[in-house]
Amino acid sequence: MATTIKDIAKRAGVSIATVSRSLNEDEKVKEETKNLVLSIAEELDYKPNLLARSFVTKKSNIIGLVMPDIFGEFFMELIRGVDDVCFSKGYYTMVTSSHSKRSTVESIIDYMSKGIVGGIILMTPSINDEIKKTLKNTQLPLIIINSKSELEQYDSISLDNYKGAYDLVNFLIKTKKYKKIAHISGPKENNDSINREKGYLDALKDNGIEINKSWILRGDFTTEQGKICSESLLKMKNRPQAIFASNDMTAIGCYQIARNMGMKIPDDIAIAGFDDIFVSQFLSPRMTTVKVPIFDLGKKAAELLVKKIETEKVNSKKIHHLKLSTKLVVGESC
Amino acid sequence: MATTIKDIAKRAGVSIATVSRSLNEDEKVKEETKNLVLSIAEELDYKPNLLARSFVTKKSNIIGLVMPDIFGEFFMELIRGVDDVCFSKGYYTMVTSSHSKRSTVESIIDYMSKGIVGGIILMTPSINDEIKKTLKNTQLPLIIINSKSELEQYDSISLDNYKGAYDLVNFLIKTKKYKKIAHISGPKENNDSINREKGYLDALKDNGIEINKSWILRGDFTTEQGKICSESLLKMKNRPQAIFASNDMTAIGCYQIARNMGMKIPDDIAIAGFDDIFVSQFLSPRMTTVKVPIFDLGKKAAELLVKKIETEKVNSKKIHHLKLSTKLVVGESC
DNA sequence: CTGTTAGCGCTTTCAC
DNA sequence: GTGAAAGCGCTAACAG
Numbered sequence: 053m054a055t056t057i058k059d060i061a062k063r064a065g066v067s068i069a070t071v072s073r074s075l076n077e078d079e080k081v082k083e084e085t086k087n088l089v090l091s092i093a094e095e096l097d098y099k100p101n102l103l104a105r106s107f108v109t110k111k112s113n114i115i116g117l118v119m120p121d122i123f124g125e126f127f128m129e130l131i132r133g134v135d136d137v138c139f140s141k142g143y144y145t146m147v148t149s150s151h152s153k154r155s156t157v158e159s160i161i162d163y164m165s166k167g168i169v170g171g172i173i174l175m176t177p178s179i180n181d182e183i184k185k186t187l188k189n190t191q192l193p194l195i196i197i198n199s200k201s202e203l204e205q206y207d208s209i210s211l212d213n214y215k216g217a218y219d220l221v222n223f224l225i226k227t228k229k230y231k232k233i234a235h236i237s238g239p240k241e242n243n244d245s246i247n248r249e250k251g252y253l254d255a256l257k258d259n260g261i262e263i264n265k266s267w268i269l270r271g272d273f274t275t276e277q278g279k280i281c282s283e284s285l286l287k288m289k290n291r292p293q294a295i296f297a298s299n300d301m302t303a304i305g306c307y308q309i310a311r312n313m314g315m316k317i318p319d320d321i322a323i324a325g326f327d328d329i330f331v332s333q334f335l336s337p338r339m340t341t342v343k344v345p346i347f348d349l350g351k352k353a354a355e356l357l358v359k360k361i362e363t364e365k366v367n368s369k370k371i372h373h374l375k376l377s378t379k380l381v382v383g384e385s386c
Numbered sequence: 387m388a389t390t391i392k393d394i395a396k397r398a399g400v401s402i403a404t405v406s407r408s409l410n411e412d413e414k415v416k417e418e419t420k421n422l423v424l425s426i427a428e429e430l431d432y433k434p435n436l437l438a439r440s441f442v443t444k445k446s447n448i449i450g451l452v453m454p455d456i457f458g459e460f461f462m463e464l465i466r467g468v469d470d471v472c473f474s475k476g477y478y479t480m481v482t483s484s485h486s487k488r489s490t491v492e493s494i495i496d497y498m499s500k501g502i503v504g505g506i507i508l509m510t511p512s513i514n515d516e517i518k519k520t521l522k523n524t525q526l527p528l529i530i531i532n533s534k535s536e537l538e539q540y541d542s543i544s545l546d547n548y549k550g551a552y553d554l555v556n557f558l559i560k561t562k563k564y565k566k567i568a569h570i571s572g573p574k575e576n577n578d579s580i581n582r583e584k585g586y587l588d589a590l591k592d593n594g595i596e597i598n599k600s601w602i603l604r605g606d607f608t609t610e611q612g613k614i615c616s617e618s619l620l621k622m623k624n625r626p627q628a629i630f631a632s633n634d635m636t637a638i639g640c641y642q643i644a645r646n647m648g649m650k651i652p653d654d655i656a657i658a659g660f661d662d663i664f665v666s667q668f669l670s671p672r673m674t675t676v677k678v679p680i681f682d683l684g685k686k687a688a689e690l691l692v693k694k695i696e697t698e699k700v701n702s703k704k705i706h707h708l709k710l711s712t713k714l715v716v717g718e719s720c
Numbered sequence: 721c722t723g724t725t726a727g728c729g730c731t732t733t734c735a736c
Numbered sequence: 737g738t739g740a741a742a743g744c745g746c747t748a749a750c751a752g
Contacts, residue, residue, distance in 0.1 A: 056745055067723045072747060082721060097523075102500040103441045104745035108728055112437075114480070114502070122469055128462040135456055135483060144502075146448070147481045149469060166436040167729095168448075168478075304668065331665040334638065390729055401739045406731060416737060438729035442744050501745095 055098040063092050075100065106167075114144045115357060116169035120176055122149040125329050126346055130197075133350020134173060141358050143170075150176070171357045173197065173350075177242055193360040195353045198243065207360065209353050209374040213244050213326075216342040216378030217251025217296070220324055224294055225259045228386050230322060234267035234292035236281040236302050245273070248298050248326060267292050271302045278305020286313055286321060294322035294386060300329045300341055307335060307385075322386040337384035344378050352376065389432040398426050409434065446504035448478045449691060453509050456483040459663050460680055464531075467684020468507060475692050477504075484510070505691045507531065507684075511576055527694040529687045532577065541694065543687050543708040547578050547660075550676040550712030551585025551630070554658055558628055559593045562720050564656060568601035568626035570615040570636050579607070582632050582660060601626050605636045612639020620647055620655060628656035628720060634663045634675055641669060641719075656720040671718035678712050686710065 057071040064071065066085060073081045074089035081089075092098075106112045117134050119127055131147055138145045146169060171193035176183065179198065187194065187206070196208040224230045235252045238245025249268075256263055266288070269281040278297060282305060285292060297303035303325030307317065315321050317337055325332060328343040352374060391405040398405065400419060407415050408423035415423075440446045451468050453461055465481055472479045480503060505527035510517065513532065521528065521540070530542040558564045569586045572579025583602075590597055600622070603615040612631060616639060619626060631637035637659030641651065649655050651671055659666060662677040686708060 058745080068746080069724075069748085070722055072745095073722085076747085080721065085721085099500055101441075101745055102502050103437055103446075104501075104728095105747080107435075107437045107441050107730095108745080108747050110728080122466045123462065125459075125462075128457065128459075131465070131481060132456045135481065139482070145481050147465060147469065147479050148473070166433055167438075168436050331668055334665050335668065336670075392729080402730080403732080403740080404738055406729095407738085410731085412731095414737065419737080435729055438744095439731080441728090441746095442730050442732085444744080 054101070055093075055096040056101070057098075059096060060089060060092050060098060063096070064089050110167070111361075112168060112170035113142060114146050114169045115354065116146045116148065116172045118172060118174045118176075119147070119149050122147070126327075129346035130175070130350040133347040133352075134354040135350075136347075137351050137354035137358065141354075143354075143358060171195075171361045173353045173357055193357055195357045195360070197349065197353055204371070204373075207356060207372045209349060209356065209372075209376070211244070211344050211346075211349060212375045212377050213247035214251040214254075216326065216344070216380075217248040218255045219251075219378075219380055220326070220340075220342050221252050221255035221296055222259070223380060223382075224296070224322070224324065224386060225255065225261065228294075228322070230294045230386075231261055232264075232267075232292040233261075233294045233296055234264075234269070234285050236269050236271040236278060236285075236295060236297045236306070238271060238273045238298040238302075240270065242273070245298050252296055264292075271298055273299050273301055275301050275305040275308070278302035279309050280305075282306035282309045283313075286310065286315065292321075294318075294324065296324045296326075298326055300325035300327045300332050300339065303339060303341070304331070304335070307339075318384065318386050324386055328381050332381075332383075335385075339381075340383040340386040341381050342378045343381050345376050349376055388435070389427075389430040390435070391432075393430060394423060394426050394432060397430070398423050440501070440504075444501070445695075446502060447476060448480050448503045449688065450480045450482065450503035450506045451509075452506060453481070453483050454511055456481070460661075463680035464509070464684040467681040467686075468688040469684075470681075471685050471688035471692065475688075477688075477692060505529075505695045507687045507691055527691055529691045529694070531683065531687055538705070538707075541690060541706045543683060543690065543706075543710070545578070545678050545680075545683060546709045546711050547581035548585040548588075550660065550678070550714075551582040552589045553585075553712075553714055554660070554674075554676050555586050555589035555630055556593070557714060557716075558630070558656070558658065558720060559589065559595065562628075562656070564628045564720075565595055566598075566601075566626040567595075567628045567630055568598075568603070568619050570603050570605040570612060570619075570629060570631045570640070572605055572607045572632040572636075574604065576607070579632050586630055598626075605632055607633050607635055609635050609639040609642070612636035613643050614639075616640035616643040617647075620644065620649065626655075628652075628658065630658045630660075632660055634659035634661045634666050634673065637673060637675070638665070638669070641673075652718065652720050658720055662715050666715075666717075669719075673715075674717040674720040675715050676712045677715050679710050683710055 057068045061068045061071045070081060070085060071089050074086040115138055135145045173195050175197040194206060196206045198208055198210055221233060224233055237249050253263060271277045271281050282295060285295060286309060295306050297306055303323050306323045310317055310321050317323055325339050325341040328341045332339040332341055391402045395402045395405045404415060404419060405423050408420040449472055469479045507529050509531040528540060530540045532542055532544055555567060558567055571583050587597060605611045605615050616629060619629060620643060629640050631640055637657050640657045644651055644655050651657055659673050659675040662675045666673040666675055
């Protein structure tokens with residue numbers, strides 16, 4: 053049997069309340085008594101039963117990270133960012149994905165309603181009414197990672213996809229002097245994709261370049277679709293000088309097609325991506341893309357959440373929306 | 387206030403004990419009563435307080451995954467594998483790394499002794515006496531991920547690095563007819579590295595090829611070190627025909643140096659790696675390497691652990707050691 | 721400053 | 737089959 057405060061109390065000749073107080077460095081326990089208790093606790097190799105503690109305080113030092121999926125660099129960096137903060141602040145990270153087997157809503161419900169976590173970082177491609185309803189049913193501190201600004205009611209944190217895309221395309225026009233720039237988008241309902249496309253469109257517009265709709269193709273963030281789209285772009289009679297792909301995976305598809313068709317990058321066709329995933333630096337030529345600070349995103353989310361958990365009663369009404377900047381990575385592909 | 391079994395009991399006109407039993411589908415509660423209780427629970431949107439339950443049963447449906455670090459594909463796949471099983475079996479995954487800030491031992495102690503997790507999957511590059519001591523102090527179900535076979539006392543699961551390297555080098559000799567094969571190893575104390583080197587040495591030996599010690603260089607699994615080592619290998623008067631790098635990151639360094647020196651892969655120098663990380667398939671020529679089933683590793687570890695947790699009392703004495711096979715990936719770099 | 725006491729929500733003997 | 741009651745380890749009033 054593990055040591056409990058009872059054991060310590062008996063040994064120290066004090067009450068369990070005093071032990072509890074000493075352990076929590078909380079009240080005005082006499083320095084002497086406290087030291088005695090602490091030394092006995094040490095001696096007995098006492099470990100508090102966190103379950104009991106959480107149970108009675110209704111607080112948990114576990115943070116639930118709910119993601120739409122678990123794979124690849126993006127989620128890895130996110131987890132790492134969250135873990136980084138959690139570790140330094142004495143929290144633990146519980147990682148879940150809203151797998152194919154359970155809907156996101158269900159995992160949220162599972163999480164929230166069972167008292168295990170002290171707060172949630174929720175990342176979903178979109179938030180529907182069902183999720184909103186579930187969210188309403190809980191009082192747990194919550195941070196949403198999402199680019200959708202409609203979620204005014206929740207604290208949120210997101211990446212500035214719009215500005216990232218805008219800056220990139222603006223760079224292609226202003227510095228690289230391209231005028232004929234195509235775009236392969238991401239999935240239709242995906243907010244990241246939508247904002248990147250907006251940035252692309254506005255950059256063209258602001259530079260007085262007319263938009264050629266036949267140069268805007270729907271991709272889905274995969275290399276495969278990148279191949280299909282870039283092939284049709286490169287076979288056009290009036291083909292673009294540059295392709296801005298909505299993410300690096302798509303851009304990789306463009307690379308492969310360009311190579312297959314015997315085209316030189318960037319001389320025959322310039323290619324730019326978005327994300328700056330690990331492989332992008334190893335492609336030749338090195339891809340021009342946009343670096344997204346996912347690690348920071350995770351960190352910020354966790355920091356915000358921890359703050360919220362620990363000051364819950366103080367300022368529970370103020371809602372924060374944080375947007376993180378991206379960074380242009382200039383390679384040799386444009 | 388959330389619904390508790392008390393609420394249900396009152397509403398159903400039964401005792402809380404009956405409610406508890408019905409909920410756990412356990413005893414021989416009368417079908418009728420059970421159904422009544424269940425329907426009321428449903429109606430009241432009852433969610434069991436898992437903390438209370440774990441507290442009293444001393445069981446937890448959370449699995450602690452302790453890793454030496456959190457970054458890159460390896461750990462991502464590991465987490466994904468563990469999560470995959472956990473999700474399907476109703477467990478949750480708590481992810482921690484033994485960060486720079488805490489020693490692995492400490493996190494283990496934190497984990498084990500506080501009653502939060504029901505079992506642990508521990509991955510460390512090596513297990514020292516301190517860790518062993520800590521491990522002894524706990525009764526928690528445990529699975530170790532480690533290639534060190536000395537750990538007879540613990541259930542463990544590992545990758546067959548030896549055979550993977552052996553098969554690769556054997557392939558280089560038998561099929562590709564190389565005789566002059568160099569090796570850039572990994573870190574000195576790293577078990578994966580040690581076993582890969584052993585596989586390399588034995589494959590040479592078994593094929594009657596004399597070992598040239600000047601062709602065996604110490605790397606550290608980084609691209610940077612891969613560059614340094616490969617450069618010195620390629621500048622030798624008697625230079626090897628092929629380089630077997632201890633991992634893909636190292637091999638990437640070799641690629642870069644070969645290119646810098648104007649050498650053609652594989653004509654001037656053949657290069658092989660180990661791991662088959664994501665970028666390897668995008669290199670040109672595609673890297674010949676060894677695929678390691680990390681996802682499966684995570685899955686198996688979680689499966690074993692869950693089994694152990696759920697049958698703890700039944701067969702607690704039998705110790706399992708599982709070794710997963712790797713798979714040769716033949717690219718065009720050799 | 722410290723002790724007593726009452727639960728937290730749930731499972732689990734032990735009776736009936 | 738079902739209820740009463742004890743208790744898991746801890747915190748938090750409430751007294752002194």
